[in-house]
Amino acid sequence: MTDARTHRRLTEPRLVIASHNHGKVVEIRALMAPFGIDVVSAGDLGLPEPNETGLTFIDNAVLKARASAEASGLPALADDSGMTVAALDGAPGIYSARWAGPSKDFGAAMELVRTRMGDNPDRSAAFVCALAIAWPDGHVETFEGVIGGHLEFPPRGDFGFGYDPIFVPEGETRSFGEFPPEEKHRISHRARAFNDLVRACLDGDGGA
Structure with missing residues (x-):
């Protein structure tokens, strides 16, 4: 469990979500709603998307959060997330995201996963989410959430976004694409990372 005493408390009334991905913005906005913080996306502010040159999810989340915090003068929350497949x-x-190409065609991306896996019997996979909050003074907090599961084809469900229709979380028979948003928000990789963030920076005693 995260020890909030080692983290900075988020006290500012406004927060930038450092993303142009509509699905991510919607999920993060829903997670932030109970805390009374005014949320605006980097896309709303016309902020450019930095090149994601990091080697890990955390690296890229920090890069994006810092870029938005510096450009906006506000605290910025960035998400870098994706799917890892054991067989690949x-x-x-x-x-x-890049597997979906410039047009963000995740139907094509899911088909690419299926093709590259071929007949490999190992269908295990995980969703990973790294969150980073950056302040304009350069301070950064990071959190990571992971949920395991397996892949099933063909894609199922009209909820969610990205690879959700082929990912079945552990203990479930439905794909994330078949989860209503409120159910997914309770157990997802993003929710797990966000719960750590809440304990550290919103519900805790603060302290930088």
Whole structure:
């Protein structure tokens, strides 16, 4: 469990979500709603998307959060997330969005996963979410959540986004694409990372 005493408390009334991904913005906005913080996305502010040159999910989340905090003068929360597939040696990983190409065609990305897995019987996979909050003074907090599961084809469900229709979380028979948003928000990789963030920076005693 995260020890909030080692983290900075988020006290500012406004927060930038450092993303242009509508699905991520919707999920993070829903998670932040109970805390009375005014949330605006980087897309709303017309902020540019930095090149994601990091080697890990955490690296890229920090890069995006810092860029938005510096450009906006506000605290910024960035998410870098993706799917790791055991049969593909952890791919697509940090390149999950890039597998969908410039047009963000996740139907094509899911088909690419299926094709590359071939007849490999190992269908295990995980969703990973790294969150980073950056302040304009350069301070950064990071959190990571993981949920394991397996892949099933063909894709199922109209909820969620990205690879949700092929990912079945542990203990479930439904894909994330078949989870209503409120159910997914309770157990997802993003929710797990966000719960740590809440304990550290919103519900805790603070202290930088």
